[in-house]
Amino acid sequence: MRVRFWGTRGSIPVALTSADIRDKVAEALFRAEGRRFDSVGEAHDFAVKHLDFSLTHTFGGHSPCVEIETGTEEYLVCDMGSGARPLGAHVLARQSGKPATVNVFMSHVHWDHIMGFPFFGPAYVPGTHIRIHGCHEVIEQAFRLQQAPPCFPVEFSQLAADIEFVKLTPGRAHEISGVQVTPTPQMHSGESYGYRFEAGGKVVVYTTDSEHKLENRAQTERFVRFFHGADLVVFDAMYSLADAISVKADWGHSSNIIGVELCQMARVKHLVLFHHEPAYDDATIEGVLRETRRFEELTRGTQALQISAAYDGLEIDV
């Protein structure tokens, strides 16, 4: 499986400002210390090898949208945040005029997870099949509502694609496009659902907008079982632990510390920090990644846990 991240920011999309880019360029030039590059390629290599990721890139960007490629012709997508717009362009380019079949899995219908759908190009292409899967009763209502006047100029009923809403049962494994998909309920305002995807002996877990109450041992054990043995876990690490259990308790999100502990207990191979706090700049997120790797090192048992921070455009093969 290949996991491709189209939107990784939590709550609301963010964009670099012109001042942010000016400052990154100025800092990069300063750190080059008068080096001469004979080609753009040489400068590119220097930037990648010798400068911080947060200086030469950005985490982005779009609100949650993650594609899971399984080798079949159908698309599997988690959430329809604003990252669904570039995903749509990717699908249209790849299909070269041939209508696509897209299976969407909704964690929940808060705005940051549905806002990309009106800009998802394939929804406007006749013959496209879009199956929107989820466990909530209100998914269709939410999708229609955000395109109803006066919020959007194109009503949901005007979309050319064949769009179907498919209700899934939490805790049950569903066979969808050759992949076993199991949803599980999570703690979030209005409830959210995480998904475990299993295909070809590989396991990917998508778990965002999920708060973990440390005092609830039964819940912890349930999530350890849900994550167990996963090759990759995409995890809501929006807050610091201190914030998550004090001023931001009951806001429905989790922390990097909890992500590491759950993944260690579940013997997960790779943890991806996701749903980044919109107030964090690139350097802050890179700092959180560095600290999270250090925490893993300090608390490591018999198995190392690889840790990444998701960014728009990241691809991970499992």
Next chain:
Amino acid sequence: MPLAHRLYDNALVLGPTGRLDHDNCEAFREELAPHLERSAKDGTSIVLDLSGLEYVSSAGLRCFMLAAKQAKAQNSRIVIAAMQPVVAEIFQIARFNLVFEAFPKVRDALAALSPAAAAAFDRG
């Protein structure tokens, strides 16, 4: 978890030891509770001497957070002292350095709380 305690004038030094995690955090909270109650009644400040604490998990950090919240609500003070490097790093990564005042040594903490407590510590 054994919770050694020693009073220096109006400051109480408590010393959790070993590991503080899911398995023993509730026992630690129970041991801490009467000291927090006393602190509310007579204004005794609390220093958590973490020199003997080797590791703290998120569950253990939650116990510290609950203690800090209770102390704030009852207008008393609880501070941290003498963290081992690993525990200090975990505090930093979890941003608990923003929750607690932390001091390198127990005496530093006592001096910040009250001169009388520091003097009592110096007398041994």
